[in-house]
Amino acid sequence: MVTQKITIEPVTRIEGHAKVTIHMNADGNVDHAYLHVNEFRGFEKFCEGRMVFEMPTITPRICGICPVSHHLAAAKAGDEVYGAPPPRPANLLRELMHMGQIIQSHGMHFFELAGPDLLLGFDADPAIRNVVGLIQANADLALKAVNLRKFGQEIISTLGGRRVHPVFAVPGGVNKALVSAERDQIFSGYHKALDTVKLGIQIIKGWAEANQEDINKFAVFPTGYLGLVKAGNTLDLYDGDVRLIDAAGQQLELFDGRTYLDYIAEHVENWSYLKFPYYKKLGFPQGVYRVGPLGRMNASDRMSTPLADAEMKVFKAMNPGKPIENTLHFHYARLIEALHAVEKVAVLLDDPDILSTDLLNTRHNYKGEGVGVIEAPRGTLWHHYWANENGQIQKVNLIVATGNNNWAMSKAVDSVAKTYINGQVVREGLLNRVEAAVRAHDPCLSCSTHAVGQMPIVVEVLDQQGNLTQTITRGE
Amino acid sequence: MKILLFGYGNIDRQDDGVAWHVLRGVAERYGVILPVFPEETTTEITETLTSTYALQLTPESAEWVSQFDKVIFIDAHTGSIEELLHVEELGSNFQTSPFTHHLTPQTCLALAESLYGKAPQAIIVSVRGYEFGFSQILSAQTRELAMQAIRKIVIYIDQSGD
Numbered sequence: 347m348v349t350q351k352i353t354i355e356p357v358t359r360i361e362g363h364a365k366v367t368i369h370m371n372a373d374g375n376v377d378h379a380y381l382h383v384n385e386f387r388g389f390e391k392f393c394e395g396r397m398v399f400e401m402p403t404i405t406p407r408i409c410g411i412c413p414v415s416h417h418l419a420a421a422k423a424g425d426e427v428y429g430a431p432p433p434r435p436a437n438l439l440r441e442l443m444h445m446g447q448i449i450q451s452h453g454m455h456f457f458e459l460a461g462p463d464l465l466l467g468f469d470a471d472p473a474i475r476n477v478v479g480l481i482q483a484n485a486d487l488a489l490k491a492v493n494l495r496k497f498g499q500e501i502i503s504t505l506g507g508r509r510v511h512p513v514f515a516v517p518g519g520v521n522k523a524l525v526s527a528e529r530d531q532i533f534s535g536y537h538k539a540l541d542t543v544k545l546g547i548q549i550i551k552g553w554a555e556a557n558q559e560d561i562n563k564f565a566v567f568p569t570g571y572l573g574l575v576k577a578g579n580t581l582d583l584y585d586g587d588v589r590l591i592d593a594a595g596q597q598l599e600l601f602d603g604r605t606y607l608d609y610i611a612e613h614v615e616n617w618s619y620l621k622f623p624y625y626k627k628l629g630f631p632q633g634v635y636r637v638g639p640l641g642r643m644n645a646s647d648r649m650s651t652p653l654a655d656a657e658m659k660v661f662k663a664m665n666p667g668k669p670i671e672n673t674l675h676f677h678y679a680r681l682i683e684a685l686h687a688v689e690k691v692a693v694l695l696d697d698p699d700i701l702s703t704d705l706l707n708t709r710h711n712y713k714g715e716g717v718g719v720i721e722a723p724r725g726t727l728w729h730h731y732w733a734n735e736n737g738q739i740q741k742v743n744l745i746v747a748t749g750n751n752n753w754a755m756s757k758a759v760d761s762v763a764k765t766y767i768n769g770q771v772v773r774e775g776l777l778n779r780v781e782a783a784v785r786a787h788d789p790c791l792s793c794s795t796h797a798v799g800q801m802p803i804v805v806e807v808l809d810q811q812g813n814l815t816q817t818i819t820r821g822e
Numbered sequence: 823m824k825i826l827l828f829g830y831g832n833i834d835r836q837d838d839g840v841a842w843h844v845l846r847g848v849a850e851r852y853g854v855i856l857p858v859f860p861e862e863t864t865t866e867i868t869e870t871l872t873s874t875y876a877l878q879l880t881p882e883s884a885e886w887v888s889q890f891d892k893v894i895f896i897d898a899h900t901g902s903i904e905e906l907l908h909v910e911e912l913g914s915n916f917q918t919s920p921f922t923h924h925l926t927p928q929t930c931l932a933l934a935e936s937l938y939g940k941a942p943q944a945i946i947v948s949v950r951g952y953e954f955g956f957s958q959i960l961s962a963q964t965r966e967l968a969m970q971a972i973r974k975i976v977i978y979i980d981q982s983g984d
Binding site: 389485488489 | 832834880881882884885933936937956
């Protein structure tokens with residue numbers, strides 16, 4: 347009997363990335379597949395000994411992909427540690443910055459990372475199945491996509507002074523007011539951003555209609571779903587309680603995010619450095635759940651802005667009364683959230699308090715422990731700090747967005763591999779589908795480092811004796 | 823001839839941020855003192871030489887890059903590249919990663935060419951990194967290599983007519 351093992355391994359500089367292994371059976375079919383994550387968790391240890399008020403500037407350095415989410419989660423945890431809830435205007439400004447992050451991240455993912463797969467096809471020549479191919483196919487759309495991302499980035503830099511590592515939110519509030527000229531400048535980009543996201547939604551809906559068969563067999567599986575909601579189970583990206591539903595759509599829990607340790611535990615597997623969070627009462631793996639756009643869309647019932655709310659109704663009508671399980675619908679959900687974020691920017695800019703200078707609560711009621719929870723673009727993010735009486739960090743626990751989706755990403759890889767790979771020869775297009783299963787979740791494993799050159803993907807097919815029988819290398 | 827020095831990396835992860843140290847060294851050769859910590863600032867070192875720094879390359883970098891005649895990307899690398907100091911001419915070539923929002927300089931050039939109709943001549947100078955802990959202090963080996971990179975870049979700039 348001959349078994350094979352296929353490895354998809356991005357060659358990276360250091361820890362913080364992942365590889366896929368696909369184990370073939372003797373019949374040439376997939377036996378099982380895993381996503382292995384080599385994420386480095388040393389950052390929690392690194393934070394020990396630092397002051398709580400430093401955390402909003404230190405923790406964004408975990409990652410250059412969603413630094414704003416870490417910045418704001420750290421500030422929220424700091425609010426709790428110092429017992430200093432921010433004034434309303436400060437929360438509005440924090441939320442505005444967060445919308446900028448959602449817009450730039452979701453915009454980049456759809457138009458520049460996932461878009462080429464969807465719009466040019468999984469089986470298109472890799473030489474053109476990329477954003478440059480997309481530009482050649484539709485230059486106007488590509489430029490709009492870049493400008494959408496820029497709109498989000500400029501919101502962040504206007505408030506934070508810089509795009510990547512903002513200095514803005516502090517425990518108890520924020521340290522900079524928005525002035526009317528800045529408000530008007532941001533608003534001047536609103537209509538174009540709205541039009542671009544609407545166009546994206548048109549594109550994804552058209553694509554979904556034309557590719558229904560693929561969508562219905564591509565990593566469709568039940569899980570729980572988790573996200574922040576406000577009153578009436580209204581999806582909220584900045585604040586709220588945590589709502590967890592089961593695979594049938596029934597609410598399992600609605601809890602204050604500060605009590606997450608009562609509900610969430612983390613499972614460890616010997617084949618991945620990234621832990622697997624799950625709902626304690628159901629155990630692992632029965633209690634696994636999905637977060638991010640699909641998780642949030644399923645865990646909530648409505649949205650607070652009209653266009654996004656209408657689009658959510660269309661989304662939910664695809665499986666009335668039950669969660670949408672299709673992994674490829676992460677993309678549609680992501681664009682609905684981008685629509686909401688753009689609408690929300692206008693709502694926030696129109697709020698009379700947005701130009702207020704009442705930005706900082708200096709009356710502390712020190713508690714020494716605090717949890718900050720926020721919806722990062724790719725899912726729910728927890729920061730939990732324990733500090734001594736001087737405000738010096740003694741212990742840190744982070745549950746990062748991508749970690750929450752760890753089980754689902756591996757399951758998606760397994761499912762897609764089993765669905766699409768059979769026979770002895772693995773075609774490039776099939777490999778790309780496996781990648782797309784991971785990419786749909788928009789994982790962030792970067793750990794703030796990068797690599798010279800790209801990350802070539804190598805697929806090796808090995809027989810039971812370890813002899814190489816096939817290699818697919820892309821992008822070297 | 824407008825030249826852009828474009829360094830990127832995370833200076834909080836030791837050698838990953840060597841590009842910032844190299845940028846500071848090059849600027850100093852032209853009499854300009856850059857801050858100790860990068861603030862995403864862009865500095866006109868001379869009339870024709872500009873420096874900028876980022877944690878990583880982004881799609882918006884393409885617009886900026888397209889406005890120059892030559893770009894010198896400065897980065898770090900590990901043992902996957904044999905040379906201690908790697909210098910390579912770059913072409914525009916889209917490259918993607920399945921797992922992150924990572925953007926390579928070749929992709930940046932490809933975006934500049936496709937979106938803005940101009941990809942400058944470009945080279946990358948990358949320095950071997952050895953330690954990637956949570957610190958802003960370079961390893962001794964990388965610090966020495968950074969000095970070599972500074973000299974090499976200054977010669978390249980001077981030979982480019984600046």
